[in-house]
Amino acid sequence: MPQDVYDKVIMLAKRRGFIYPSFEIYGGVAGLYDYGPLGSQLKNNLENLWRYFYIYKDSCLEINTPTITLYDVLEASGHVDEFTDLTVDCEDCKLSFKVEDIIEDESSIQQAIKDETLICPTCGGKLINPHPVNLMFATKIGIGKTRDAFLRPETAQGIFTGFHLLYRYAREKLPFGVIQLGKGYRNEVSPRQGPIRMREFSMAEAEVFFDPNNKSHKNFSEVKDHILYLYDNESEFQLTMEDAVSKGVINNQALSYYMYLTQTILIQGGVDPKKFRFRKHADDELAHYAEECWDAELFSERFGWVECVGIADRSAYDINAHIEASKTDMYAMRRYESPKIVKHKKIVPKMNILGPKLKDKAGDIKAIIDEMEVTGQIENLTIPFEGEEYLIPKDAYDVVEVEEKEAGEKFIPHVIEPSYGIDRILYCILEHNYKEIEKENESYHLLSLPYQMAPIKTGVFPLIKDESLTCISEKIDKTLREHGISTSYDETGTIGRRYARMDEIGTPFCITVDHDTLDDKKVTMRNRDTREQERIDIDALPDFFKKQK
Incomplete structure (x- = not known):
């Protein structure tokens, strides 16, 4: 059977240290892959491109939360029943x-x-x-007395469970976004699609919190004329962001803006625009938490259209679920112009009764009760704490009506979530940039990666293995690395073979030190895509690379 482009890309990726199956000496495990030296750097470059847009362009906050997640959290989120x-x-x-x-x-x-x-x-x-x-990997936390848990299926829940703290950090102002990059886990039934379907995978997720009454975006007017590539499950078409929102194709500015951000990141990262589209989820395929969702799909010659990013309006689902399950105040505040006096019911614990019953836990449980809202008749007052349920006797508290000054009304924020599958995107970038050309009757492989994505920015070669040339080449290599420019020094084989090795891993430039360098202090710079060569002063090399995009 002839090889397709997937076979060729995976062979190149394994041979040149991008990505390869894990634990092969023990037979391997489907759905688990290692990133080699070049693959790790390629992955870092994509993640840093993503960070640039979300942190510096959109002012999001980055956090890190555990990959082990309590059963209670994923039960509240719906994953125990729905995943x-x-x-x-x-x-x-x-x-x-x-x-x-x-x-x-x-x-x-x-x-x-x-x-x-x-x-x-x-x-x-x-x-x-x-x-x-x-599909979640189950585990237990602790020895002896344990708590049920899972390896996280998404990074999002770690953000949602800390919302009340993050909201304070953001000075209680909406909208604000929180991002997280890290591992997710999915115990796939039959992973047979290489890096497209993995059991341990890398995710990059943003949770952007909005007032449900205002899902506009402050940057929308600056980018409203950008074209989005859309597919409504019947036909592909293009619309400006402004038209897509005004015609109701996309429900709000915020969702449209994060679709634009996603499209920009992927195309800058090396995705072929002709093999990119946003597909809208039909009502019968929406996730249990989603109000509207668009998938950024990338075309693969073997797998067809592959979902690589999901951009969902999760409404208030997640935070509301955690408020109900944990009894924690995770509301946002819509402030009044001036405070109002309001009456409401409040639970007042009787610590002379509660203290002896709960002992050292009494203070923590009282703090939870103090934050609770009374909206109806209380039948049984049960407080979850540290994995256990505590029934509070009716003689241990009073329900009283109080007058309080309120600065505003509480509400549950809505969430727009762009969720990126890093591994799928990386495979598609490799496939979209893989080229075969004939050179001197031989098949010649080339990766036309964008400069910012290339793991190695330049090769550094002495024309021949001569001490006068290798000394200069090694010094150039050291200087560039000290300026943060990744290089590959190579003095073996013909110069043509060395160019070919660099082309195959996507290196955009190659520097050659020749005998003229000894006199004019210049080197030959060769461009991967144009094959053009130019002479450049050695001292100008760091600035040359810093100007590349």
């Missing part, structure tokens, strides 16, 4: 498969099994027993 795939098992080889990988219309799965038309793609046996499988 599932419908799965079938092979009667003969015992392998399992996702239904959506076997049959397009899930509604006909029962009929397909009844008709015995579902065949195992591995051994040809019958596929039986359709059942949902939760």
Whole structure:
């Protein structure tokens, strides 16, 4: 069978140290990959490009939270019940498969099994027993007395559970955004698509909090004329951001703005604009938390259109869920022009009764009760604390009506979430920039990566292995590295072979030190894409690279 572009890219990626299967000496594990020296730097470059737009262009805050997440958190968020795939098992080889990988219309799965038309793609046996499988990796925290937990399926929940602290840090002003980059985990049923479907993957997520009464964006007017590439599940079309919002194709400015930001990042990162589009989720495929969602899809010759970024209006779902589950005040405040006097009910703990019952936990539980709002009749007052539920006896508290001065009204913020699958984007960037050309009757591979994405910015070569040339070359290499410019020093093989090695890993420039350098203190700079060469002063090299984009 002839190799397709996926085979060629994966072979190059493994040979040249971009990405390769983990634990191969022990047979490997589907869905787990290592990033090699070049792949790690390529990944860093993409993540730093992403950071540039979200931190410096959009003023987001960056945090880091644990990859181990409590069961309670993911139960509240809906992942325990909803994070599932419908799965079938092979009667003969015992392998399992996702239904959506076997049959397009899930509604006909029962009929397909009844008709015995579902065949195992591995051994040809019958596929039986359709059942949902939760895709989270379960674990326990602690030894002896433990708490149930999971490896996180997304970074978002770590942001939501800390919203009340982040809101104070942002001086209680909306909108504000919080970003997080890190690992996510999904125990895929049958990962057979290389870096497209991984069990441990890298995510870059932003949670941007808005007043639900105002989902405008301060930068929208500056970029409203930019064109977005859209697909409504029927046809592809292009609209300006302003037209997309005014015509109701996209519900609000905020969602449109983060679609623009995503499109800009991906195209600057090396995605082919002809292989990029935003696809709108139909109502029947929206996630349990989403009010509206658009996927940034990238085209792969083997896999077709691949979802690489999801941009969702999560409304108030997550924070509301955590308020209800944790009984914590995570509301935002819409301030009045002047304070108002209002009456409301409040729970007042009787510490002379509560203290002896709860002992050292009494103070913490009192603090939780003090923050609670009373909206109806209290039947049973139960307080969750440190993984346990504490029933507060009716004789241990009073419900009183109080008058208080209020500075504003509380509300639950809405969230716009752009969520990026870094590994999928990286694979598509490699595929979109992979080229084969014929040179001297040989197949010649080239990665046309943008300068800012290239793991190595320049090769540094002495024309021949001569001490007078290698001494200068090594000094240039050292100087550039001290200026933060990644280089690859190479003095072996013909100059043509050295150029070819650099072209294959996407290096945009090569510097050659020749005998003329000894006299004129200049080097030959070769451009990967144009093949043009020019002479440049050695002293001007750091500035030359710092001006590249």
